[in-house]
Amino acid sequence: MLTRLSRLRPSLSRLLYNAPARFVSQSKSTGAAGSPTVTEVHPAAAHAGHGEVSQYVKNPDFHGFSSDPVVDEWNMRVAFFFGISMALVIGGTFVHYLPDHSMRQWARREAERLIVEREKEGLPLIGENYYDPNKIVLATAGEE
């Protein structure tokens, strides 16, 4: 009877020892003695066949457009060319060389020209009356 129990004891003790788990690093040590190894919580996706595989694994020159490398390359070229070289650069040049928007530069030049002219003639820079007083017709008192 006791011998039977003693046969069970190693297995029992193994069971009892397994319950409180000790946290031991599961990763392989890199060989550099004493270097802290980061616990690999997620193994590299390349090993897992059913996880999210990065596009960079198959196509190291992945640009983000398509999984087909040829289409990816052409899409990148087309996007950058038409987006930046055409739309921003050529479009920007076109917008830069548009004629005087809302005549601001003309207004500045005209103002400077008028100031020079009026200072030369001794006139005030701006007349008091906005409207020509001769053109204002006032009703005289006593008339209906």
Added chain:
Amino acid sequence: MLKILIPTVMLVVTTWNVRAKWLWPATLTHSLLISMLSLTWFAHTSETGWKSLNSYMATDLISTPLLVLSCWLLPIMILASQNHLSQEPANRQRTYISLLISLQIFLILAFSSTEIVLFFLMFEATLIPTLMIITRWGSQAERLNAGTYFLFYTLAGSLPLLVSILYIQTCAGTTSLLILHYAPALPMTSFADKLLWAGCLLAFLVKMPLYGIHLWLPKAHVEAPIAGSMVLAAVLLKLGGYGMMRIMVILEPLTKELCYPFIILALWGVIMTGSICLRQTDLKSLIAYSSVGHMGLVAAAILIQTPWSFTGALILMIAHGLTSSALFCLANTNYERTHSRTMLLARGLQAIFPLMASWWFLASLANLALPPLPNLMGELMIVTSLFNWSWFTLLLTGAGTLITAGYSLYMFLMTQRGPLPVHILGLEPSHSREHLLLTLHLLPLLLLIMKPELIWGWAI
């Protein structure tokens, strides 16, 4: 006008007829060529008046920047959607692109319309493709609720608008913007005219959105796929602003008294939404609430109707369109890698995505209105003109600017700085596509510093 509209309609033909392998490059090229052509709208020969005139469509200095923005947005939407749609069958990809193109057509017609009725039709028509994009291609179950909120908030506001437009047609004899801006003022004395005022503006205030009726926006922006968020933030909100700018001319002189509650709501909304942003855990929700805040400033500016405020509103609309869309694209780069919008999950990204961190930095700086970006110019003009209208608003706008800077910095620091969490070491490197996408957002914003007169409108 037709040189843009007909190629855009033909883009649908392109979408359905190219071979599936070359779908994305072909549509991208075609849409970039259209946006290049749209730059010709900037060639204004005079400071007032309409251009590209045919009976139904014309551009003037307010609608041109918004039109160019919508044309620019189509290629970047196509660029942004390419990755998350790559797993879908080709015909579904074509349908998605066709929805984006139809949205584009409606937007071009809306911004260039000379009749208020056409504008209203297109305003409503944009709801349908957007609803389809949100409810079919959104990623979470809440997208159905989001679509419902989006649709019914806007529809509830637009029914009074329809009635008001029909009344204007009866009363003034025309709904053409070309005429109404110079028509004698409508008699506006009875209580019914106050309802007319509210009816005209309510739809646009819901769309902007005004703070009290903004609930649809965080839902719709968050649940939409990236192209949906981009078009909503960049252009659809501005439909509301543009509509308000057009219709305010007819509504004098009631606006002087009736605008008070809406201006207060808008400015209070700037502070409230800014404070909400400081407590957000969801990245897209933060950007959505920031849109509400910025648009609150625009709404207040349009309601006070001074030349500087209209200019500031227009500049801020364009600048915010580009900035907000860029922020949503950045949030999407996070989302495509971690499939979560929680900011805490993806922190310290500067260590692994340094170039993306510079885009994050630039977009956050634009959001907090750093000089010399046009965001600041617009905000400054709005704050100044509001101060001129009433000194008290400075307290609200000043606090709002402070909180905006706070949450923009918070967003940047949360996502980019700090310790990199151990659980996300397996993130895929950033793609050239994503960098191009952000360049195409931020470079026009930087170029606009050089030539702000493009987005000034006719008020300066």
